[in-house]
Amino acid sequence: MKCESVQQNIILAQYGELPDELQFPLEQHLQGCEACRREWNAMEALHEELALAPLVEPSPNLLAAARVNLDEALDALPPRTMSQSFWANTFRWLSFMQGAPALTTLLLGVGFLGGNIVARYEVAHAPKTPPVMIFDHAGGAIASVSGIVQTSNSDIVQVQYNRLVPETAQGSLDDPQIRQLLMVGSKLAANNDVHMQTVGLLAAQCRIEHGCEGENDQASELRTTLLSELRYDQDFKVRMKALAGLQPYIAEDERVRNAVLDALMRDKSADVREQAITMLQPVQGDSSVRQVLRTVSSQDVNPAIRNASFQVLQGTANIE
Numbered sequence: 001m002k003c004e005s006v007q008q009n010i011i012l013a014q015y016g017e018l019p020d021e022l023q024f025p026l027e028q029h030l031q032g033c034e035a036c037r038r039e040w041n042a043m044e045a046l047h048e049e050l051a052l053a054p055l056v057e058p059s060p061n062l063l064a065a066a067r068v069n070l071d072e073a074l075d076a077l078p079p080r081t082m083s084q085s086f087w088a089n090t091f092r093w094l095s096f097m098q099g100a101p102a103l104t105t106l107l108l109g110v111g112f113l114g115g116n117i118v119a120r121y122e123v124a125h126a127p128k129t130p131p132v133m134i135f136d137h138a139g140g141a142i143a144s145v146s147g148i149v150q151t152s153n154s155d156i157v158q159v160q161y162n163r164l165v166p167e168t169a170q171g172s173l174d175d176p177q178i179r180q181l182l183m184v185g186s187k188l189a190a191n192n193d194v195h196m197q198t199v200g201l202l203a204a205q206c207r208i209e210h211g212c213e214g215e216n217d218q219a220s221e222l223r224t225t226l227l228s229e230l231r232y233d234q235d236f237k238v239r240m241k242a243l244a245g246l247q248p249y250i251a252e253d254e255r256v257r258n259a260v261l262d263a264l265m266r267d268k269s270a271d272v273r274e275q276a277i278t279m280l281q282p283v284q285g286d287s288s289v290r291q292v293l294r295t296v297s298s299q300d301v302n303p304a305i306r307n308a309s310f311q312v313l314q315g316t317a318n319i320e
Contacts, residue, residue: 003029003033003035003036005037005212006026006029006030006033007036007039009022009026010026010036010039010040010043011043011247013026013196014043014044014047021301025144048224048228051227051228051231051232052224052227052228052231052255052259054258054262058216070178104165109114144161144162145159145161145162146158146160146161146162147159147160148160169181173201173205179202179205179222182198182201182202183202183221183222183225185198185227186198186199186202186225192235194237196237196238196241198234199226199229199233199238199241199242199245200241202222202225202226202245203226203241203242203244203245203246204244204245205222205245206222206223206226206245206246206248206249207244207245207248209309223249223255223256225257226242226245226246227242227246227259229241229242230242230243230259230260230263231259231262231263236267236268236271236272238273239263239267239269239272240271240272243260243263243275243276243279244275245270246259246260246279247269247279248281250279250280250283251282251283257280257283257286257288257289260276260279260280261276261280261288261289261292262281263276264276264277264292264296265292265295265296270302270304270305273296273300273302273305274308277293277296277305277308277309277312280293280312281315284312284313284315290313292315293309293312293313294309296309297309297310297313
């Protein structure tokens, strides 16, 4: 894999859009190329920094001004050319097709039948090929092809290939390798159950033994992983586990406090917002915390959330 294609694959991988078959070649290239590895680290650092930045909603005045500017810009556009008119009519026809489901279904049916007939014809008249024999002893996914040998029979080709064999690591949660694998699992878990178990173990380690404390890179990365799960995971149960793991650090880490306040304001799950209110009680004297609690106690759609926020505010009366 050349560096030029790797630069594009790095961007796709950071946004989770890189195909699975290109993931392993990218990792192999990064292990042997210092320049691309620096690019990967820079992109990863930028992605994590952007992930932790608070989401700012545009003001109504800004939206109104943008709409006015857009209307003025559209009015100032020159008349359409023939090619522009052609594409506009094409998109208008597609919109009409979306509004006529019966006609769309009929055309799709005709296309499907035609494609099926052509495919059957090609299969029936395709040249016959000799069977493929695979000599496999290790198992696992195919990683690469290492050699090709053409036998004396020109129709037979022998292909030598390597497979990815699954491996297992075992150790305590204090083991740096186990922690690193768990953090990788939070991003590359094979399924939702594995992902939830991974976040749960990381959160338990942080909460029970303060495994996220310290200035070392792994402790910081572990806490950053939980912050990312709290902000972006789609499963509220995973966000609850991330909250539990971050609880010991809400007083000392402003990033954690801001993430919990953001969850209280924006999270769609009432359970997550209730847990966020409970976590904020030790820092209820903070002015930013009191401001968010006031807003939630008066504007949240859930009466239980409003009442819980109000109760916490009552405890800050003496502080104010």
